[in-house]
Amino acid sequence: MTDDFDLTVEHARDGDRTVVRVAGDVDLTTAPGLRAGVIDLIEAGHRDVVMDMSKVRFCDSTGLSALIGIWHHARQAGGALGLAVVPGRLQRMLSMTGLDTVLPTYPADAAGSRG
Amino acid sequence: MPQQASAHHGVSGRVNGPAPARAASAPSPSPYPGPGPDPEVESGRLAAVRRYEILDTPPDGAFDRIAGLAARLFDVPVATVAIVDVDRVWFKAVHGLEGVTQIGRGPGLCASTVLRDEALVIPDTLLDPLASTNPLVTGPMGVRFYAAAPIVTSDGYRLGTVNILDTRPRVLTEEDVATLTDLAGIVMDELELRLSAIRTVRDERERREAERRHAEQERRRAERERAARERERAEREREQAARERAERDRAALASFASTLQRTLLPPALPAVPGLELACHYHAASADDVGGDFYDVFPVDDTRWAFFLGDVCGKGVQAATVTSLARNTLRAAAHHDADPLAVLGMLNTALLADVWAGRRYCTALFGLLTPDGDGTFSVTLASGGHPPAYRLRPDGGHGGVRVDAVRPEGGMLIGALPEARFAATAFRLRPGDGLLLYSDGLTEAATGPGTLLGEEGLAAFLAGRAAPVGAAELVRDTVGLLHSLPEGPRDDVALLALSVPLPGAAPHGTEAAAPTTAARETDDGEEHDRRDR
Known part of the structure; x- marks a missing residue:
């Protein structure tokens, strides 16, 4: 779906949900591609998206912006966005910005077992 | 010459050139x-007549001389050079019949001569059955003698005649007929010469016309080529101008970014009684406008407000949000100074902006109320921003106790309508300091794959000596940034507040207005403003 610089994104259906695996750096150069790619998925009918962040090495504020943008889209489409296997540092950012209160996070098995 | 000779019809005349095939193929059984x-x-x-372009041309000396010569040679009153057209006999030259240019193509005489190859001699017209009815014979002229030699082209066409007329019967010798035939030949030569000249002139005219057209085409082609070169040159100039404009635009944008950054930052921190203030802005790129902002300003007669924030993203769009955020925070504080209400107001303002949902920021907003005993009561609200650090003397041994001021639950500002913000309250006593920063500081790399982080920052701050002064704290932190191998990759804003110990006042708040120092570094532009 997207392969910008140091970021790779792939997705798979998991029942009603679509699991998006994100790997690499989410920053100023890659975040727009991530945002556009996942929003395209949502527009294509994958309204309930879980983003597996386990392979994310780096995520800055622009990455956070992408997540917020995706979350807005999912919500407008009547769906939801969740995060799985969030690395510690990103988890702290989510917590600091209060986004953990609107973005449900799941442990590893929730995202990976069937996807 | 003219000699009297017995009349004889059908004298063989000479013609120029080969014998005409067409005429010869239809031999005449009789003279007529x-x-x-x-x-x-x-x-x-x-x-052929048309080809020689002779009909209705003006009198021509050469033909006139031939007619005159014929009249003299044969001693006759009238001699003409006649061309026989469809229905008329047109005289190219007339001797002895002034004013006559043409007559009808009646039978006999010229009209008959052009139907035969040889000269026609009619010694007495009244004795000739055809000629006797011709108007020239029956009319006032009363022609009694007629002799004519055909003017024959090289390809055998008889154009007309050279003829002689008299009002009395005559007899021509064979030699006379030969002479008349020669005169017709001369006329033919003259016609050929004339046609040749006409053709030469025409060819020359056409050649010149062709040359002129060619020159015109060349001129137009040259004109087109010149225009094309002109267009190319103009295009190159446009491209060059566009490049220069783009260069200027880039320069202007960099200048704009720099200017904007300066306008977004407070021109200088105010002097707050009983407080030492210092700030620093590190721009990661001279071209790109960062989204960090901070300010300190009076809310009313006694209270002061301060904030430091970070707009997600960079560039002019981020800068507009920065500007909106900064102005909204100031305006909101004057309306209701409660930090939670101020952040709520900013959240609403950002969501109402055209970039709603796309542009948001994190910020710390604090309200300072002097307690009268040198201490300040601080209410600090957070909207998703990294914690501030509070530094206090630790036990009087020059050590520093560092606490993260982290209001729990504050959310990103401008991202969600239902955002909640959190606030915490504490006191800044003499000797205490407070450091606010943007995450460019904690996300600065300390080595491959490792960032300074909050832990690193807290450890660094714990290494300061008490009592902590704002200016010193900012200076040391900038020193830390510059000691990192790669330097910060994002903008870094620093804002420090400290309450000087009584009597010490090394950087007294009573001091004059804050000064601003700016210096260039390897990786960007530094704006260093501190209150001494």
Whole structure:
């Protein structure tokens, strides 16, 4: 779906949900591609998206912006966005910005077992 | 010459050139051919007449001289050079018949001569059955003698005659007929010369016309090429101008970014009684406008407000949000100074902006209320921003106790309508300091794959000596940034507040207005403003 610089994104259906695996750096150069790619998925009918962040090495504020943008889209489409296997540092950012209160996070098995 | 000779019809005359095949193919049984010419021969003959372009041309000395010569040679009153057209006999030259230019193509005389190859001699017209009815014979002229030699083209067409007329009967010798035939030949030569000259002139005119057209085409082609070169040159100039404009635009944008950054930052921190203030802005790129902002300002007669924030993203769009955020925070604080209400107001303002949902920021907003004993009560609200650090003397041994001021639950500002913000309250006593920063500081790399982080920052701050002064704290932190191998990759804003110990006042708040120092570094532009 997207392969910008140091970021790779792939997705798979998991029942009603679509699991998006994100790997690499989410920053100023890659975040727009991530945002556009996942929003395209949502527009294509994958309204309930879980983003597996386990392979994310780096995520800055622009990455956070992408997540917020995706979350807005999912919500407008009547769906939801969740995060799985969030690395510690990103988890702290989510917590600091209060986004953990609107973005449900799941442990590893929730995202990976069937996807 | 003219000699009297017995009349004899059908004298063989000489003609120029080879014997005409067409005429010869229709030999005449009598001196007078049939009443009408052979249509095919006649149409070829008329085409030849047209070809020589002689009909209705002005008098020409050469033909006039031939007619005059004929009259003198044969001692006759009238001699003409006649061209026989479709229905008329047109005189190219007339001797002795002034004013006559043409007569009808009646039978006999010229009209008959052009139907035969040889000269025609009629010694007495009254004795000739055809000629006797001709108007020239029956009319006032009363022509009694007529002799004519045909003017024959090289391809055998008879154009007309050279003829002589007299009002009395005459007899021509064979030699006379030969002379008349020669005169017709001379006329033919003259016609050929004339046609040749006409053609030469025409060819020359056409050649010149062709040359002129060619020159015109060349001129137009040159003009087109010149225009094309002109267009290319203009295009190159446009491209060059566009490049220069783009260069200027880039320079202007960099300048704009720099200017904007300066306008977004407070021109200088105010002097707050009983407080030492210091700030620093590190721009990661000279071209790109960062989204960090901070300010300190009076809310009313006694209270002061301060904030430091970070707009997600970079560039002019981020800068507009930065500007909106900064102005909204100031305006909101004057309306209701409660930090939670102020952040709520900013959240609403950002969501109402055209970039709603796309542009948001994190910020710390604090309200300072002097307690009268040198201490300040601080209410600090957070909207998703990294914690501030509070530094206090630790036990009087010069050590520093560092606490993260982290209001729990504050959310990103401008991202969600239902965002909640959190606040915490504490006191800044003499000797205490407070450091606010943007995450460019904690996300600065300390080595491959490792960031300074909050832990690193807290450890660094714990290494400061008490009592902590704002200026010193900012200076040391900038030193830390510059000691990192790669330096910060994002903008870094620093804002420090400290309450000087009584009497010490090394950087007294009573001091004059804050000064601003700016210095260039390897990786960007530094704006260093501190209150001494």
